[in-house]
Amino acid sequence: MASYLRSWLLPQSPNVPAPAIVKSSSSVSPSPPGAYLSDDDNDDTETIRGDSPEHDDAPPAFPSMSNVQRLSSAPSPSTITPIPRILTDSERMPPPPSPGLVNARRPGLTPPSASNRNTLGVPSSGNLLSLPPTSSKPPKVSRKVALAPGHGPLDWANLKKSGTNLRGVNSLMRITPSMLKQHNKREDAWSAFHGKVYNITPYLPYHPGGEKELMRVAGRDGTRLFSLTHAWVNVDYMLDECLVGFLVNEP
Ligand code: HEM
Known part of the structure; x- marks a missing residue:
């Protein structure tokens, strides 16, 4: 009786098979004697060693181990794989930056400072978010003149259609150029544009740039001055009813 109790209170000696570790062929399958003693050569013995996950639900050995036996066979803390901990929000990777801060985080780009921001907080220059300048030239000042009442563009169009x-x-x-030169008075003004000679006298009070400007080309070829001022204006259409002939060279 005492030896029986001692065998349960003391750890098992190496030459006595532990009751909890099932290696006996009689508990599993009828293998030839000695087959389960081989460590590596037999696949059948591998499946019943207890280190396979499939073996986790095996029934406990009988008789079960004592406290001392359990402590001695328990894995040391260093061999226990720690269970991953769930990270809190503050330990996780930070979210991507908001679009307004993208340029401030780019290397090589200076973040927008308070000095180059307007009252709305929008960067005014030196930043990709700012609008590109539309033009480096100063705004063009209009040289149009105030036309007399009844001398607008529509009035001119109506006069052309009137049959006058x-x-x-x-x-x-x-x-010829010499003939053209004789028509340089306000009441009798001819001018050449693109090889065509027009009587510009009726158009003088309708010219948005003023009579004075238009009279600069009276009696001569005004193509160059016209193109420099407003090449987009269709003079052939505007003065089609004022055509008097075609410019030719001197004989
Ligand atoms: C007989 C032919 C010409 C016609 C049909 C004509 C027609 C016009 C028209 C339609 C405009 C208004 C343009 C606009 O609204 O943008 C204009 C403006 C003007 N034109 Fe003429 N033009 C003629 C000849 C000339 C010539 C020869 C000169 C210069 C010597 C001249 C000087 C001007 C000027 C300075 C303006 C004002 C431009 C501005 O600041 O907006 N034009 N002309």
């Missing part, structure tokens, strides 16, 4: 003879001649002519 705006040419001052009965037929189209071949006009």
